[in-house]
Amino acid sequence: MFSQAPKPLSRVFSQLHRFQSTLVIAEHNNNTLTPITRNAITAAKAIGGDVSVLVAGKKCGAISEALSKVEGVTKVLVAEKDAFNGLTPESLTPLVVALQNQFKYSHIVAGASAFGKNVIPRIAAKLDVSPISEVTEVKSADTFVRTIYAGNAVLTLKAKDPIKILTIRGTNFEAAKDGGSAAIEQCPDGDYNTNLSEFVSQELTKSDRPELTSAKVIISGGRGLKSGDNFKLLYDLADKFGAAVGASRAAVDAGYVPNDLQIGQTGKIVAPDLYIAVGISGAIQHLAGMKDSKTIVAINKDPEAPIFQVADHGLVADLFKAVPELTEKL
Amino acid sequence: MARVLVGVKRVVDYAVKIRVKPDKTGVATEGIKHSMNPFDEIAVEEAVQMKEKKLASEIVAVSVGPAQSQEVIRTALAMGADRGIHVDVSGAEYDLLQPLHVSKILAKLAQEEKIDLIIVGKQAIDDDSNQTAQMTAALLDWPQGTFCSKIEKTGDGFTITREIDGGLETIKTKSPAVLSADLRLNTPRYATLPNIMKAKKKPIKKVTPKDLGVDTAARIEIVSVNDPPVRQAGAILPDVDALIGKLKEGGHVK
Numbered sequence: 264m265f266s267q268a269p270k271p272l273s274r275v276f277s278q279l280h281r282f283q284s285t286l287v288i289a290e291h292n293n294n295t296l297t298p299i300t301r302n303a304i305t306a307a308k309a310i311g312g313d314v315s316v317l318v319a320g321k322k323c324g325a326i327s328e329a330l331s332k333v334e335g336v337t338k339v340l341v342a343e344k345d346a347f348n349g350l351t352p353e354s355l356t357p358l359v360v361a362l363q364n365q366f367k368y369s370h371i372v373a374g375a376s377a378f379g380k381n382v383i384p385r386i387a388a389k390l391d392v393s394p395i396s397e398v399t400e401v402k403s404a405d406t407f408v409r410t411i412y413a414g415n416a417v418l419t420l421k422a423k424d425p426i427k428i429l430t431i432r433g434t435n436f437e438a439a440k441d442g443g444s445a446a447i448e449q450c451p452d453g454d455y456n457t458n459l460s461e462f463v464s465q466e467l468t469k470s471d472r473p474e475l476t477s478a479k480v481i482i483s484g485g486r487g488l489k490s491g492d493n494f495k496l497l498y499d500l501a502d503k504f505g506a507a508v509g510a511s512r513a514a515v516d517a518g519y520v521p522n523d524l525q526i527g528q529t530g531k532i533v534a535p536d537l538y539i540a541v542g543i544s545g546a547i548q549h550l551a552g553m554k555d556s557k558t559i560v561a562i563n564k565d566p567e568a569p570i571f572q573v574a575d576h577g578l579v580a581d582l583f584k585a586v587p588e589l590t591e592k593l
Numbered sequence: 594m595a596r597v598l599v600g601v602k603r604v605v606d607y608a609v610k611i612r613v614k615p616d617k618t619g620v621a622t623e624g625i626k627h628s629m630n631p632f633d634e635i636a637v638e639e640a641v642q643m644k645e646k647k648l649a650s651e652i653v654a655v656s657v658g659p660a661q662s663q664e665v666i667r668t669a670l671a672m673g674a675d676r677g678i679h680v681d682v683s684g685a686e687y688d689l690l691q692p693l694h695v696s697k698i699l700a701k702l703a704q705e706e707k708i709d710l711i712i713v714g715k716q717a718i719d720d721d722s723n724q725t726a727q728m729t730a731a732l733l734d735w736p737q738g739t740f741c742s743k744i745e746k747t748g749d750g751f752t753i754t755r756e757i758d759g760g761l762e763t764i765k766t767k768s769p770a771v772l773s774a775d776l777r778l779n780t781p782r783y784a785t786l787p788n789i790m791k792a793k794k795k796p797i798k799k800v801t802p803k804d805l806g807v808d809t810a811a812r813i814e815i816v817s818v819n820d821p822p823v824r825q826a827g828a829i830l831p832d833v834d835a836l837i838g839k840l841k842e843g844g845h846v847k
Contacts, residue, residue, distance in 0.1 A: 349764070352727065353736055377757040381739050384692070384727035393693040393812035396722045406816060411720050412611045416620050419816040459736035460766040463752070467759040476758075480845070504845070512776070522742070522777060523760050528718065529632075529776055531758070537845045548607070554824065558843055560836065566829070575827035576839045588833045593846055 283312030283404050285370040286340075286362065288355075289330060290378045293322040296329050298477045299374030301438035306431040307372050308335045308439070309401040315340055317362065317450070319347045319355055327447050334442040342450040349462020352382040354455045359386045361453055368426065369404065375430035375532075376476075387428040394428040395420070397532075399435040413528040413551035433476055434534035434555060468521050475524065478507035480537045483526055483553070486513035487542020487563065487582055494519055496586045497541060503593040509533065509553075511543045527552035542582045545570025562586065594650035595768070597640045598703055599674065600695070600713035600725065601633040601656045603665040607718055617817045619688060620719075629665040632714025634672075634781040635774040639744060640712055641673035642779065648746050651675050653706055657695050659683035663797055670792035671784030677797035678702060682809065689811040692720075694802070696728035701805040703733060708769070715740050715773040726773035736766035740775040 285307040290297035300316075307314045314335055318327045319342040327341045340362065346354045359371065371386065373379035375397040387394035399417075400408035406421045407429065475481065482501045484494055494508070501508050509526040510519065526533055528551040538556035543549060545561070545568055553559070554573050561574035564581050571577045578585055605611055606626040614621050629637075643649040654669035656662040657680040666677035680698050682690055703711055711730075716723035730737035738744070742761065743754035750767040756775045784792070802809045830836050840846045 349762075351764070356731065377740060377755075380723050381727065381737070384724035385731040385737065387724075388693060388696060388728035388731035391693075393691040394724055394728075395813075396724060410821065411818075412605070412620060413718060413721065414821060415611050416613050417819045417821050419819070421814040421816055423812055423814060458767065459734075460738075460764055463763040463765055465757070465760065465762045516777075521760065522756055523758060528721065529716075537840075537843070547610070554821075558845065559824075559827070560840075571829065572826065573824045575825075576836055577827060577829040578833065578836050579829060580833075585833055589836065592833060592837055 283310055283369045284366070285310055285312060285314050285372055286359070286366070286368045287314060287316045288359065288371070288373040288379070288382065289316050289318045289326060290374060290376060291318065291320060291326045293320050294325065296326050297374070297376065297378070298438060298474065299376050299379075299433040301333065302433040302436040303372050303374045303431050304333055304335055304439040305436040306398065306401055306429075307370065309436070310370050310404055312369065313337045315366070315368075317342065317359065319358055320350060321345055321348050331445040331447050332441045332443055333439050333445075335439055336443050336445040339445050339447045340450050341447060344455060346455040346457070350378060350382070351457065351460050351462055352385040353457040353459040355382050356385045356389055358450065358453065358455050360389050362450065363390060363426070365451065370427045370429065372429050372431060375432050379430040383428060383430050390426055390428070392424040392426050392428050393422070394430070395422060396430050397432045398429045399432050413547050414554060415547065432532060434532060468523050472501065473505065473507045475507045475509055475526070476531050476533055478533070478535055480504040480506035481509050481533055481535045482506050482539045482541065483509035483511065483543060484514055484519070484541050485511035485543030486517060488514060488519055491519040496583070496590070500539075500586055500590045503590060504537070511546075511549050540570050540574070541586060543570055544568045545573065595643070595648060595709040596707060597643060597649045597652045597710045597712060598699065598706065598708040599633070599636050599640045599652060599654050599669060600699055600711070601637065601654055601665045601669050602630040602714070602717045603627050603656060603658055603662045604630045604717055604719040607631055613818055613820050617819060618815060619818050627661065627664070629668050630714050630717045632716060632718070632774055632776070635776065635778050636712040636714050637669045637672050637674060638779045638781040639774060641782070644673065649710070653678060653708070655680065655699065655702055657682055657690070657698055659687055666797055667792050668784060670795045671789045672782060676795055679797055679799045680805070681799055681801050686809055689813060689815070690809060691812050692722045692724035693728055693812060694807065694809045696725050696732055697807045698802055698805055699725070699729045700732040701807055703729075710769060711771040713771070713773055715775050726771050730771035733769070733771070736770045738764060738766050738770060738772040741772050742775050742777045744772060744778070
């Protein structure tokens with residue numbers, strides 16, 4: 264008798280599993296889908312159950328078309344309104360709360376980008392749920408893994424709230440590929456205009472290089488570069504790899520490069536195939552942003568620099584000699 | 594003029610190499626150097642600068658945590674905050690306290706103290722959540738200006754420059770509002786000795802979540818806290834040619 268017990272139990276579990284339904288909030292700029300949304304969809308699939316994706320914005324046509332073709336997406340919900348200009352959390356939150364009240368999702372998910380970090384906690388507070396930030400692994404429908412203390416400890420937690428609201432770390436989940444055919448539906452109508460806040464403008468750093476958080480190779484510079492002009496050495500090297508260029512906080516604070524290139528606890532989290540750290544000492548806060556890279560190369564003249572403790576290949580050398588030599592020989 | 598509330602958290606100092614407890618229940622914090630969360634120092638500095646520009650009338654520094662949290666309130670007072678509120682939470686209750694609980698406390702205090710502006714750091718460097726500002730704003734139904742690198746008082750609200758993934762974004766919010774400080778908002782001042790002495794005379798009120806009617810029931814269960822996977826120590830290479838060899842071996846260059 265007892266030997267039969269696990270069977271019905273597992274059947275109950277798989278039924279519960281089937282009742283999971285996740286809403287992924289898509290990030291986009293009215294023309295293109297932000298890649299981290301595809302990673303969020305993969306995390307949603309790992310939870311199990313249906314995956315719906317919400318596209319809200321001023322212009323949603325192309326984005327919702329693209330999302331309907333992503334594998335694993337069951338439904339694309341579209342809310343095209345001027346009220347969502349700039350995707351302010353003050354306008355999006357009432358929309359998501361309305362959808363939640365109607366469809367009773369078990370999970371609400373977004374990528375842990377500046378967008379996701381801004382909007383997800385506001386939604387969670389409105390639903391009286393404690394959100395879970397930067398999830399790196401989905402263990403089960405209620406158990407998640409995330410890092411704390413700048414990546415120096417790994418927390419596995421069980422969420423007790425009835426609804427689970429998460430941001431996911433893009434670099435820890437594969438991007439969902441095309442191959443689906445989801446239905447596109449309009450969101451129920453509602454007035455989402457808000458006078459609390461207003462989007463004014465964006466000044467984006469222009470670059471022909473791959474986007475930092477999804478680049479396969481990243482060349483990153485620190486205080487050792489000594490000036491913004493010297494970053495040209497890194498751009499030349501990056502051209503050989505088709506790489507993105509990043510920076511440490513020291514390089515950003517010194518004004519060598521704009522802040523959106525910053526990698527670390529307070530900047531972007533990256534995990535490329537190859538990370539080349541040039542003139543970066545390797546402070547805890549910087550390592551938090553890059554230590555999951557597959558291969559790490561460090562070029563630094565200080566043999567005691569902590570970066571060498573995580574580097575697969577280290578070169579103790581003057582970067583002003585080594586980097587041009589490397590660029591030339593590649 | 595605005596009455597400003599700043600949230601300050603006592604955290605393990607950013608320069609400390611932390612250690613996971615052998616029983617995997619958390620990170621060792623006893624007897625370890627603590628200080629004010631670096632992002633909160635920036636929040637306090639911004640509030641003090643607003644007071645210096647006559648944009649703020651009073652600055653209330655709030656910290657939620659055990660008795661030692663009063664140390665970071667004293668630091669905020671020495672930087673220029675006018676008075677403090679210590680919301681006493683300790684032991685197991687503090688171990689499981691989430692940003693949602695803190696947000697409820699801040700929102701309640703904002704109403705009681707007739708606050709017009711809340712500034713907090715964008716994230717605490719211990720739990721790395723980055724949630725409190727957003728949730729406090731939601732609970733109060735106020736606008737939020739997160740990851741601020743510039744805050745200007747304009748018209749009946751604020752014009753804020755925010756740090757976003759591709760660069761910078763400008764938004765306008767009404768007042769009252771909740772703002773969160775990013776690293777580049779300002780450079781926090783050091784508290785001078787005379788100001789540290791003066792801060793000892795400034796009042797700190799002690800309350801509990803219960804006094805404020807805030808339920809701190811646990812929202813999560815800690816399954817385990819572990820060390821991150823250790824990277825294999827690599828090799829130091831003699832020259833650029835050896836490095837190119839390794840890159841070829843790894844398939845990074847042809």
